[in-house]
Amino acid sequence: MKKTILLFLSLSITSIVFSQNSEEAKSLLDEVSTKMGAYENMYLGFSQTLSNEDAGINEDDEPPIRGVINLQKEKYSLNYLGNKFIYDGNKLYVINNDEKEISITEGDLDGDDGFIYPSKLLTFYKDGYNFDMGKLQNINGRKIQFVTLNPIDSNSDIVKVELGIDAKTKHIYKLVQTGSNSSKTTFTITTFKSNQVLSENFFKFDKQKYLSQNYTID
Template identity: 40%
Template sequence: MRNMKYLLLSIVFVLAFAKAGSAQSNSDQKAEELLKKVAQKFKSYDNLYFTYKGNFKNVKNSINTDIQGDATLSGQKYNVNYMGTTFLFDGNRQYVINREDEQVTISKPASEDDGITPSNILSFYEKGYTKKWDILQDVKGRKIQYVKLIPIKSDTDYKNVLLGIDKQSNHIYNVIITEKSGTVVTFTLKSLKVNEPLAKNTFRFDESDYPDFDIEQLD
């Protein structure tokens, strides 16, 4: 579950962006303005579907793990496939569906005080980060502008986050999270579709679909 927060963090950056501060340098203002453009674009969509690839790397601990998955989001509802587990939120309850263990866990979404979760993806980013204009890279002909996000609180697990934005489309290209432990987590969007017709059961859990699963209600 701990690694799940990194995927949720990437989703956060797809959907939610901070308000401008009162005292900023010109470069910080540029970062705010770019984030606002991205925010306006993504918030204009009724729903979105994206596929992603990711990597967890820690040289000291000999960790180098690749992952991939997909996510569908509409408002606060989500259906996320991550490392073989489906995370489903219907607007009221979260369902964690682990097919390998044949187990479903049902719970209320975590409160905003518990950290970054899909339940606060539209609000968490409004506070808690200093935004800095960073490098511009050419990635296969695409101009990717990075904004560095530095947590204001000192008790977070991560040191900083780099958010890569495609300057032509104003879409997220990737998210690079550097942990205080030395672990670097990278998420890159492979494809993105918006305002597609969604199946009625996209965000709905039907217990009859999991007849042999152990279903646990936590609250």
């Protein structure tokens, strides 16, 4: 009888601690979303690395891929791998500068391949994830609090997402995404600017500009 009572108490305490941990993680993510979402716009310079222990790929095997993105609510302009992506809130324009080809689709990318797209950076966690507080790490003199997000869908292409949050600024510093194929993609924000002066047409696609440069538009 005593063992049964002790087991029940142990399970109850574990459940309470887990619940508090999850609520603390959710509260921090909400704070980050509110803080960063309040800016008129954001400029993010980032680096991306890839690793996969199963395939023998280490994070420092190749130089990091670098990119820049301007975000304004759900609109974005992304320069990545030599291509430019413009999402104006309605249509997505993918500009392949090497091939001089442009594809246009209605709506943003839907994330069916498990990737977290720029327009959802501050909101993706609100649907389909459980949360855990991770480690507090000192990275280059900055205190970075990690939060682990585990997909509720067991068939998700994402196994887990680890968000590193600057404990002082409440800005996202790092995003580590582990896929179902054991690959780990790490995005680190290297430059952050907010409330930049942008033209009214910054997130608009200039069709005539690219036609004059002999781009093919699908």
